[in-house]
Amino acid sequence: MHGHDGPAPAIPLWLCAPFVLLLASIALMPFINGHFWHDHFPDFAFFFGGVVAAYYAVAFNMPFVHGTSYGVYTMLHAGLEYYSFIALVVGLFVVSGGIVIDVQGHADARMNTILLAIGAVVANLVGTTGASMLLIRPFMRLNAGRIKALHVVFFIFIVSNCGGALTPIGDPPLYLGFLKGVPFTWTIQHLWQDWLLVNGLLLVAFFVFDSRVGHPEGKAKEKFHFRVRGRAGVICLLLMLAGVFVDPLLKKFANFEGFPVGATVQTVVAISAYFLAGNVLHKANHFDLFPAKEVGLLFLGIFATMAPALGYLAENGAKLGINTPTAFYFATGSLSAVLDNAPTYLNFFQAAFGAGEMNAATIHAWLLDPVHSGELHAISTAAVFFGAMTYIGNGPNFMVRSIAQSWSIKMPSFFGYLGWAAAILLPILVLNWFLFFVVWPR
Secondary structure, three states: OEOOOOEOOOOOHHHHHHHHHHHHHHHHHHHHOHHHHHHHHHHHHHHHHHHHHHHHHHHOOOEEEOOEEHHHHHHHHHHHHHHHHHHHHHHHHHHHOOOEEEEEOOOOHHHHHHHHHHHHHHHHHHHHHHHHHHHHHHHHHHOOOOOOHHHHHHHHHHOOOHHHOOOOOOOHHHHHHHHHOOOOOHHHHHHHHHHHHHHHHHHHHHHHHHOOOOOOOOOOOOOOEEEEEOHHHHHHHHHHHHHOOHHHHHOOOOOOOOOOHHHHHHHHHHHHHHHHHHHHHHHHOOOOOHHHHHHHHHHHHHHHHHHHHHHHHHHHHHHHOOOOHHHHHHHHHHHHHHOOHHHHHHHHHHHHHOOOOOOHHHHHHHHOOHHHHHHHHHHHHHHHHHOOOOOOOOHHHHHHHHHHHHOOOOOOOHHHHHHHHHHHHHHHHHHHHHHHHHHOOO
């Protein structure tokens, strides 16, 4: 990769170690020593991220772009992408915390299936995190007295993950792609068939399971009523989504590179929504800022440590032997299941893209080649869908599990959940690969 003023340095492989160690810590520490991790996860993020940032500033001080060194430019660029990413993800979480969906009545298999289908659509409008936080409590209230852990497992499969494959807002990996320069409508144009197949089969499997669950005495005949509280939150939600399009619109009139206006709009909206919601709505939702703190600080470390991994893959991606849609599908999927799917997506996207700067113009030209479009199709579907394979594959998974446990639902262990995912979700994802990457490749 070359900048305007000088070439990029070769990235040593060992510099990727902090990225691997941080992701391993995120995956394993909550299960090794949950209390220690709860108290010290910011230290892990700051330590590993700080090591990489300091090395870049000192070792990569050769002139690169706009009068800055390669190291400083790379870290500033990572910081801007982090800000744009976290403004939306955490912003949607905060805004949805001020919207309460009150429900009365009792659900049956048909109603539950419709609710999960609605959740799969809503996930594309407010993100999988926002949809999960909005809908998990009403879903559990409706099923009071009959809810099983598998109800929540299917909720995680559909609403927290697979539903969000149609728009960049839907799931963090796709939003990272959008921030890099993937056109906003590319996902719905290329992933809608995968979305229909995977979510459709999951809904069928859920209906079969839920049809066998009984009803508490006298509950099945209750009429269904619902109302939404928090009009200010709904308005703020619309403003958050509008913020996604601010920067692309401004670029048509002036060069705002390096000035994340849209993310700043989203930040102001989220802060306003938090104070407008008030204690009553937050208490009704059992709203807590800790998940926002956890995601915000961990991703600060992830974005810093990810920089050398992306640089290394840009130079050496072709040597890894992952060069077909099938290879990208299963490689991205395997790692998205055990690591966070957002950085996994970006690393494999970089490996497919190769050397050169990723921006709207270069990515648009790259996607004109059907081969490359097929590679990104594989990476995108795998990152979103396989993120549901474990509790740690996607941000909302762990949040939903924690909320369910606070409602005294006995959720499966890490490996217990993996077992359900392997039995129900994995065959569907293999079928999706066979149909759309072998039989009818696009």
